[in-house]
Amino acid sequence: MSRRNAAEAVFEDIRTAIVDRKLALGIRLPSEVQLAERYGISRAIVREALRSLQTLGFTQTRTGRGTFVVSESPARQLGGGAYSARDLMEARPCIEIPAAGWAALRRSHEQLTLLTSLCDRMDAEADVQKWVRMDAAFHGEIAEASGNAIFRKVVADVGGALSTQSELVEHVRGRRKASNAEHRRILQAVAAGREEDARAAMAEHLLEVKRSIIGIADERRTASKDFQFTSGKPGAPPIGCKAMNDLESWLSDTAVLSRKSASELVFEELRSLILSGRFAAGSKLPSEAKLAGKYGVSRPIVREALRSLQILGLTETRTGSGTYVLSASGDGDISYGDYSARDLMEVRPYVEVSAAGWAALRRNDDELSRLLRLCEQMEQEENTEAWVRLDSGFHGLIAASSQNAVFRDIVDEVREAMAQQSGLLTVLGPRRRESNEEHRAIVEAIRTGSELEARAAMEIHLKKVEAALNRIIGAEPR
Secondary structure (H helix, E strand, O other): OOOOOHHHHHHHHHHHHHHOOOOOOOOEOOOHHHHHHHHOOOHHHHHHHHHHHHHHOOEEEEOOOEEEEOOOOOOOOOOEOOEOHHHHHHHHHHHHHHHHHHHHHHOOHHHHHHHHHHHHHHHHOOOHHHHHHHHHHHHHHHHHHOOOHHHHHHHHHOHHHHHHHHHHHHHHHOOHHHHHHHHHHHHHHHHHOOHHHHHHHHHHHHHHHHHHHHHHHOOOOOHHHHOOOOOOOOOOOOOOHHHHHHHHHHHHOOOOOOOOOHHHHHHHHHHHHHHOOOOOOOOEOOOHHHHHHHHOOOHHHHHHHHHHHHHOOOEEEEOOOEEEEOOOOOOOOOEEOOEEHHHHHHHHHHHHHHHHHHHHHHOOHHHHHHHHHHHHHHHHOOOHHHHHHHHHHHHHHHHHHOOOHHHHHHHHHOHHHHHHHHHHHHHHOOHHHHHHHHHHHHHHHHHHOOHHHHHHHHHHHHHHHHHHHHHHHOOOOO
């Protein structure tokens, strides 16, 4: 035995015996006790080596029977759990590179202290499993420091798969020292507040991890062909008598709506009244029935306008009580449940642009037919809520057509928030027709198998979505 990590040495010895066919397919390996005696090590170290062999696809452990040789070559999918190595290699740059950049701009002193401590501890740690847990914590903390709830959730969700892959890479390639140095460069850029340097350092780290995985799986593709990094920037008080009189006076005025979106016009007038102070913070809006009577529209149209006011943070609807004005300005961002408009605007370009490119290369005929059918349905649909459901299904299907489980799960996770945002934009501006045209351009590129055109079409679509949203919330373009 050499002086290098014992588990790595045991793993390498057994793997070599399998590849050289000294241990034939179907054979049962010696027990943990026998292997521990053979190598003069503990059973815990043997167990570690056997776990790596199974992760790599060489062996399979059967409860109560032992560990058997099942392959003479490593499996190509070296991921963990629900995600393959390919899923992780394609998705991680789209998540962790921008997250590192945002972390450089937003990290707190406490987060920087924790990241520094993790780097120091990883430098000193000799135990592989402990180091792997710290490695996962480091990447999780970078995502946390990005201040983006979607990045944080995604990194937490794939954490188990990342840990499995990290442990495997360490056993087979001995990447720990190199990873520590790469982590340190990421930390230094985050500490200095240098966004581009943090992105570059994370990109370098992920590229080296990919090269190790490719080496393990004996892939023949070059890293540059299928692993692209892009920086891509991309409690109400009662209303007084005067307020009641003002309300009755306003309700008695005749309101005339044009034939453009009725819900949009109702929304615009109510928002104007709130921003001007005519409906003060804490005041209760008229009932749906009264608003419908004033504007000569149906209650569902009024409900749609009220929902948009609530999404903007201007009002709050209390069950059994009514809708109340919360603020005359909103909070500067829009919340869709667990995720904000900023969360979506930061994440979607990295995830959906890449997913569209992969969909152009990997979609099957059934997926293409469904995408074309969705485009036709959206072009014919007049009902806002029905159109929003179709729009949500369209983006979800593109993610699924990428054949990447991480992209699929991210879009599925934020799908409800995306639907709320889509509904808001459809109510407040003439985005539906434009979106239909943009969707057509995306599908046409996917149909022809053009990765670059599909990415470009999705990028254009998302930039227009962001521009429309910025106009609503008064934000400056990024």
